[in-house]
Amino acid sequence: xxxxxxxxxxxxxxxxxxxxxxxxxxxxxxxxxxxxxxxxxxxxxxxxxxxxxxxxxxxxxxxxxxxxxxxxxxxxxxxxxxxxxxxxxxxxxxxxxxxxxxxxxxxxxxxxxxxxxxxxxxxxxxxxxxxxxxxxxxxxxxxxxxxxxxxxxxxxxxxxxxxxxxxxxxxxxxxxxxxxxxxxxxxxxxxxxxxxxxxxxxxxxxxxxxxxxxxxxxxxxxxxxxxxxxxxxxxxxxxxxxxxxxxxxxxxxxxxxxxxxxxxxxxxxxxxxxxxxxxxxxxxxxxxxxxxxxxxxxxxxxxxxxxxxxxxxxxxxxxxxxxxxxxxxxxxxxxxxxxxxxxxxxxxxxxxxxxxxxxxxxxxxxxxxxxxxxxxxxxxxxxxxxxxxxxxxxxxxxxxxxxxxx
Numbered sequence: 001x002x003x004x005x006x007x008x009x010x011x012x013x014x015x016x017x018x019x020x021x022x023x024x025x026x027x028x029x030x031x032x033x034x035x036x037x038x039x040x041x042x043x044x045x046x047x048x049x050x051x052x053x054x055x056x057x058x059x060x061x062x063x064x065x066x067x068x069x070x071x072x073x074x075x076x077x078x079x080x081x082x083x084x085x086x087x088x089x090x091x092x093x094x095x096x097x098x099x100x101x102x103x104x105x106x107x108x109x110x111x112x113x114x115x116x117x118x119x120x121x122x123x124x125x126x127x128x129x130x131x132x133x134x135x136x137x138x139x140x141x142x143x144x145x146x147x148x149x150x151x152x153x154x155x156x157x158x159x160x161x162x163x164x165x166x167x168x169x170x171x172x173x174x175x176x177x178x179x180x181x182x183x184x185x186x187x188x189x190x191x192x193x194x195x196x197x198x199x200x201x202x203x204x205x206x207x208x209x210x211x212x213x214x215x216x217x218x219x220x221x222x223x224x225x226x227x228x229x230x231x232x233x234x235x236x237x238x239x240x241x242x243x244x245x246x247x248x249x250x251x252x253x254x255x256x257x258x259x260x261x262x263x264x265x266x267x268x269x270x271x272x273x274x275x276x277x278x279x280x281x282x283x284x285x286x287x288x289x290x291x292x293x294x295x296x297x298x299x300x301x302x303x304x305x306x307x308x309x310x311x312x313x314x315x316x317x318x319x320x321x322x323x324x325x326x327x328x329x330x331x332x333x334x335x336x337x338x339x340x341x342x343x344x345x346x347x348x349x350x351x352x353x354x355x356x357x358x359x360x361x362x363x364x365x366x367x368x369x370x371x372x373x374x375x376x377x378x379x380x381x382x383x384x385x386x387x388x389x390x391x392x393x394x395x396x397x398x399x400x401x402x403x404x405x406x
Contacts, residue, residue: 007115008146009034009106011132014049018121019169020160021148022056025119029146033119034062036109038102041069041187041245052170064109068101069187073244076101076323077188077284081291082232082342083335084307085315090265092281092288093318094189099128100323103135110143117144124150127270131321138324181208187248189261189281200266200276211252211280215259215353222351224358225254227290229346232339234287248283255282258350270320286348286355293346293357297365303338310334 008025012018012035025033035053039046046065053063076097087093106118118136122128129147136143154160164171181195190211197204206214228236234247242250255261261282269275295304310331317328344362348355370380 005029005031005117005144005146007032007034007110007113008117008119009036009110009113009115010119011102011106011121012037012049012053013121014046014052016157016160016164016171019052019056020154020163021119021121022053022058023167023169024148024152024154024163025146026057028152029117032062033058034064034109034113034115036064036066036102036106038098038105039065039067039069040072040098040101041249042185044185056169062113066105068105069245070243072098072101072187073248077248078233078244079332079336080318081284081287082339083314083331084288084292084295084311085318086288086311087315087319088265088267089312090263091267091279091315091319092189092263092284093315094186094279094281094284095128095184095191096131096319096321097188097323098186099131099321100135103132104139107136107139107143110140117146119146119148122147122149125271125273127319127321130270131323134321135324183210185210187245187252188284189279191277191279193275193277197276197278204264204278208278209262209280212256212262212282213259215262218257218259218352222349223254223258224347224349226345226347227251227287228344229291229294230343232291232336232342234290248287251283251286253283254350255286259353260350260355261285262353286350289355289357290346290348291342293348293360294342294344294362296357297360297367298342298344298362299338300366307335307338 008029008031010018010022010025010033012022014037022033022035025031035049035058037046037049050063050065054060080093080097085093087096109115110118120129120132122132124147129150133145133147136145148154154163161171163169181192181197183190183192185191192208196202196208226238227234228239233244235241237247237250261280261284263279263281264276265279266274266276295307299307314328314331314335317323317325317331322328341362341364343364344360346357347359349358368380370378
């Protein structure tokens with residue numbers, strides 16, 4: 001293998017799995033390994049990853065820790081939110097949307113350093129292996145992809161720990177023995193799955209939740225906030241302008257306080273199995289409902305209904321890892337075009353796990369109080385026109401009824 005691989009760029013968290021992978025790659029391929037750690041707002045100290053990579057022999061110039069928080073929200077989360085994407089009607093795609101950005105940056109580093117391979121720590125049972133690798137191949141078709149979980153014989157956490165101890169790889173204390181569940185986190189969400197969550201009949205234990213207070217313990221008084229939108233993207237909270245990442249982080253704070261954004265879901269993985277996961281998306285849940293609120297008064301019925309028809313397909317493409325596909329880009333162009341007048345302010349009520357749209361206004365509103373009023377509309381709408389409208393739409397039904405002898 002050593003004559004085929006020159007240099008590998010590894011997606012590296014510094015945790016047990018990717019630390020073992022780093023050493024395994026060094027031994028198996030006898031080549032330089034470059035580590036890349038993405039700061040996506042996961043709320044963890046990332047400098048230990050640098051220290052771990054340095055300890056394991058990675059050159060200082062080959063250790064990359066990149067702050068991608070603003071790019072993540074601006075170029076990935078916000079475009080996805082414009083499409084109101086929900087996988088299987090519920091999941092806000094927090095893990096799915098992070099993978100294409102990580103893959104993109106890995107490929108950029110590989111090109112910059114002349115690496116001919118990339119590697120990740122996703123297992124052979126999950127969706128992430130698909131998402132990473134579809135991204136790699138879309139951006140560099142001839143790249144070599146190394147997926148250790150599909151190659152090595154370290155098939156259990158016990159074997160991983162034994163390998164780490166054998167090679168003097170530091171192991172966090174909480175990784176000794178079986179972890180009660182696995183987690184993935186970024187600014188948009190935290191996902192948890194496995195172990196205590198594997199029985200879908202059992203309620204998720206409260207200790208699994210890390211991003212939100214229990215809704216039962218949330219404040220007894222509701223809180224009202226406003227979110228301003230311009231062309232489909234959030235730009236301010238309570239009238240204070242914010243960058244995309246700052247806006248999402250602020251909404252996360254509100255969501256945490258009020259216990260918003262918990263989801264217990266049994267979903268259909270792309271690789272074929274069903275899995276049960278617990279997702280916490282506090283700020284994203286608020287944002288999603290706020291965006292739908294402003295669309296209610298700014299989108300034409302035809303555009304709104306077509307968007308709702310496209311949304312499941314769009315969400316499925318993201319879930320399955322096809323962010324860089326032409327069909328996703330085609331849908332994105334249509335979605336973005338629909339957002340040209342999606343500008344205005346939404347007022348929301350936050351209370352014990354719930355988000356309620358209670359007000360919306362826009363300079364581009366299509367809502368006309370004069371037309372819909374139950375009072376005198378001064379000729380804005382002639383109710384007699386409805387008779388012909390109804391008869392034309394009933395024509396085929398009447399013909400069917402006559403034919404069938406009704």
